[in-house]
Amino acid sequence: MTLLLECRKLKRTGIIPAFLAGGLLSAAVPIINMAARSSSYTSLSGDPLTILLDSNWQMMAMLNILTLICTSCMMYHSEYADNGIQKMDVLPVRPFGMFLGKTFITALSLAMMILLEMASFALCMDHWFSGSDASSAIFAIPGASGTDFPVSGVSDSGASFAGLAFSLLKAGGFQFLILLPTALLMLLIASACRNIWISLGIGVICVFALMILPQDSLILNLIPFHTPYLTFPAVLQEEQIAPFLFACTAETLLFAFAESLFLKVRRCFS
């Protein structure tokens, strides 16, 4: 019910088009990069997905985060601009339910963005890596690219497609999960600020302040706004997938709990 209401509130806010535009822009990055410098990448050894992620993900992650910041701010701006949130506060609706509804919509839209990005990787692999030696590497190194498919049987086109799809989904799923703490934190910031420029400013400052952090420390890598820059192959190589996903899930729950506390405390000061 709350989710349905939240979906209705999105009408004419431009949030879904913003997610779509962000996803398409981000998905265009590897295609443009490959079109411009294909020889530089196809000559590299290793699996194509790792090559594509290593060469494009920094830019794509930043676009994902910026889209997230904009849409979170827009979501709460539509609540605060004409006092809609105050009307909700005097109706029998749980404010935390509203937050969860917004979180679900954001998560779903992010999943859509990541799917577009993975589809773009698939397109690049099919177009630029299909003839190269590296094309088989994605299946040849079980685990290294996120796939556990064995080398044998790869010649079968159905199995190779399934293997490719599985490895893309695995990488996409990982990138999605590590984006969630940032999404929750941004929604928390946006819900706390009546003025859209404040939340937008905080978000943008966080993006540019935290993107310069080194990526070789587990603790630093767990800082929201910095986490999404990591790639699945890089974390897999460090054998930190499980603790990483556990920590990201814990962070996501922590920010949701922080929002529930904030909603309780807010009434004391309003």
Place this chain on the structure above:
Amino acid sequence: MNRTNIIETQHLTKSYGDFTAVSDLNLHIRRGSVYGFLGPNGAGKSTTMKMLLGLTRPTGGIFQIDGKSYPRDRVAILREIGSFIEAPAFYGNLTGEENLDLIRRILGLPKSSVEEALDLVGLTQFRKRMARKYSLGMKQRLGLAGALIGRPPILILDEPTNGLDPVGIHEIRTLIRSLPKRYDCTVLVSSHLLPEVELMADDIGILNHGRLLFEGTTDELKQEALSSGLPADNLEEAFLAMIDEDNRRPEEAPGRRTDRRTERQTDRTDPASARKRRTTGGERK
């Protein structure tokens, strides 16, 4: 809680740091009446209403609404109240109709209630227009429609005629006056204009600096004015004089005022004590 009163507050207080917005407030709002909450700007009317709606947490005191207490029964209380606080609250990106439909879905009301509410405030022909593009008066009407939708048993309206033209003011005033009879509801309406409240309300509560100076009917206000040596032929003058006198009083005075106020409030909750005081020559004639 007295069963004739649908809303009662006991020593309701709200402080922000060392500033007390509402102090030791004891309100008694009769079921089926229009209660005019009167006071100058910054008197604490909106803060009181916000506390009744759970928008802000009281620093002290308690209140009951239709036998339910806050914060335990917050959601149940909100289900019974239609409200309009400070400024119209809506989603500017939705049309008037969509805004009301959102409220209808939350309250689980039939589809016809949206049309009824729009009709009640005269917005039917503008229902497809985005709320952001409404004029100030139309926004005010939309806010009222949001409060009236589903005929709630209790209405809390904070200066509902703000921003309306004279015709709109008259329409809304007439509507509010007719609500208890039409929909069997109780209305708590605030204003800083006594003539406006006088035309709408059965009972009046006068608030200044967060303290309740008077609670009773307009006749009782006249009597109070007479007994205090204030002009009683013009209630607005009496109200202004009452506020002015309160503003000029030194800090220790509120205790004295509270005693007299408490007597009046005791009359409302305990008619026997009122009769006793009348017979023994108490202040109420």
